Amino acid sequence: MNPVKAFMRTRLHTKILIGLVAGVPVGLLLGPRAEHIEFLGRLFILLIRMIVVPLVFSSLFVGTASLGNIRKLGRIGAKTVLYYLCTTAIAITIGLLLGNAIQPGSGLEESTKSELLESYSTEAAQKIEIASQRPSGADAIVETLIRIVPGNPIASLAEENMLQIIFFALLFGIAITLVPGNKGQPAIDFFEAVSEGMIQLVHIVMKFAPIGVLALIAAVVGKFGVDILFSLLKYALVVVAGLVLHMVFIYSGAVRLFGKIGPLEFFRGIRPAQLIAFSTSSSNATLPVTMECAEENLGVSEEVSSFVLPLGATINMDGTALYQGVAAIFIAQVYGLSLTVGDQITIVLMATLASIGAAGVPGIGIITLTMVLQTLGLPLEGIALILGVDRILDMCRTTVNITGDASAALVVAATEGELERPSREAEGASP
Numbered sequence: 001m002n003p004v005k006a007f008m009r010t011r012l013h014t015k016i017l018i019g020l021v022a023g024v025p026v027g028l029l030l031g032p033r034a035e036h037i038e039f040l041g042r043l044f045i046l047l048i049r050m051i052v053v054p055l056v057f058s059s060l061f062v063g064t065a066s067l068g069n070i071r072k073l074g075r076i077g078a079k080t081v082l083y084y085l086c087t088t089a090i091a092i093t094i095g096l097l098l099g100n101a102i103q104p105g106s107g108l109e110e111s112t113k114s115e116l117l118e119s120y121s122t123e124a125a126q127k128i129e130i131a132s133q134r135p136s137g138a139d140a141i142v143e144t145l146i147r148i149v150p151g152n153p154i155a156s157l158a159e160e161n162m163l164q165i166i167f168f169a170l171l172f173g174i175a176i177t178l179v180p181g182n183k184g185q186p187a188i189d190f191f192e193a194v195s196e197g198m199i200q201l202v203h204i205v206m207k208f209a210p211i212g213v214l215a216l217i218a219a220v221v222g223k224f225g226v227d228i229l230f231s232l233l234k235y236a237l238v239v240v241a242g243l244v245l246h247m248v249f250i251y252s253g254a255v256r257l258f259g260k261i262g263p264l265e266f267f268r269g270i271r272p273a274q275l276i277a278f279s280t281s282s283s284n285a286t287l288p289v290t291m292e293c294a295e296e297n298l299g300v301s302e303e304v305s306s307f308v309l310p311l312g313a314t315i316n317m318d319g320t321a322l323y324q325g326v327a328a329i330f331i332a333q334v335y336g337l338s339l340t341v342g343d344q345i346t347i348v349l350m351a352t353l354a355s356i357g358a359a360g361v362p363g364i365g366i367i368t369l370t371m372v373l374q375t376l377g378l379p380l381e382g383i384a385l386i387l388g389v390d391r392i393l394d395m396c397r398t399t400v401n402i403t404g405d406a407s408a409a410l411v412v413a414a415t416e417g418e419l420e421r422p423s424r425e426a427e428g429a430s431p
């Protein structure tokens with residue numbers, strides 16, 4: 001068969017995978033010139049990002065309004081937050097255990113260390129500057145809580161402030177059910193149509209995914225090359241091993257135990273979202289695809305997915321937290337500093353807090369890492385050591401972040417009787 005025809009006939013996630021794999025040789029071939037095709041990837045990210053705000057707002061509003069049961073909503077909220085906190089703490093613990101056992105920073109050559117510190121010092125200084133503008137310590141907790149309440153919901157929508165959007169959509173959804181008579185119904189019908197329209201838009205935009213993904217991967221490979229990966233191989237491998245362990249054991253266990261679904265079926269169902277997360281390094285941008293996969297492929301109800309997933313994209317970052325555990329240990333080891341058990345418990349607390357306060361955008365993990373380093377008194381310029389491989393690790397940790405969100409949606413839905421369809425239908429589903 002004609003290869004073009006054969007390609008057109010394959011399923012979408014296979015096409016995305018082909019785009020992803022093809023991006024590597026294209027990037028190697030073009031080298032730094034690959035940045036000339038990066039606009040295709042940026043275009044794709046913008047296309048899915050444009051869906052995020054209307055989709056999250058409308059589906060969460062409709063979901064809350066049709067749930068019509070505040071107690072149930074509270075229960076779903078409590079389960080979600082508990083699941084997120086537990087899995088994040090487990091993730092960091094895995095990172096710390098591996099970091100202590102494998103000691104990724106102890107064998108780093110002195111020459112490599114000074115080379116890395118020198119070449120990434122400016123970039124590191126920029127990140128530290130950005131981080132210093134964020135509130136820290138107890139202030140950070142109070143600030144984060146206060147900032148959930150939007151002074152102006154329209155501004156929250158315009159600024160893509162996810163927590164504020166969630167807050168407003170939830171309250172508005174509850175309020176509309178209290179409007180006497182049937183007067184609130186037109187608003188619910190309107191936003192239901194908006195939400196369904198946005199889902200159709202996801203389908204359309206995803207047709208462009210293979211090209212977007214190819215361009216994004218080619219640009220990363222072309223820009224960073226593979227050399228830097230080798231000098232930090234041990235560190236990068238420890239992070240990736242931790243991420244894989246967390247994904248395979250914790251999520252598989254959780255979906256099997258609480259989600260009434262086999263792990264393979266779960267991973268198959270969310271594969272398109274994982275591929276997009278890997279290529280875009282952004283949980284927020286991946287959100288429409290994650291919601292689509294959770295609903296269509298895993299059978300999670302819209303009520304649950306529209307609440308659990310946008311919340312997860314913002315407050316749940318297991319991959320990022322795990323990476324921060326390894327990174328803190330790595331930096332301490334390279335500088336010959338030892339971390340006590342107390343220090344490591346501090347890492348668990350700080351990395352959990354850091355992941356709650358940060359939005360799911362590319363590279364945010366390294367900025368919040370400075371919060372962790374600062375609390376431990378570790379040298380902030382140490383982030384220069386790991387900046388070179390940060391993009392590639394960001395891709396991996398974002399994949400884990402959205403997998404964690406999807407597993408939460410499945411677990412919460414299953415325990416609430418909100419799994420709408422037998423997940424076997426995943427096979428024929430989209431995207």
Ligand code: ASP
Nearest residue numbers: 282283320360361364365
């Ligand atoms: N890029 C990650 C995300 O969007 C966050 C990070 O680790 O930098 O989930």
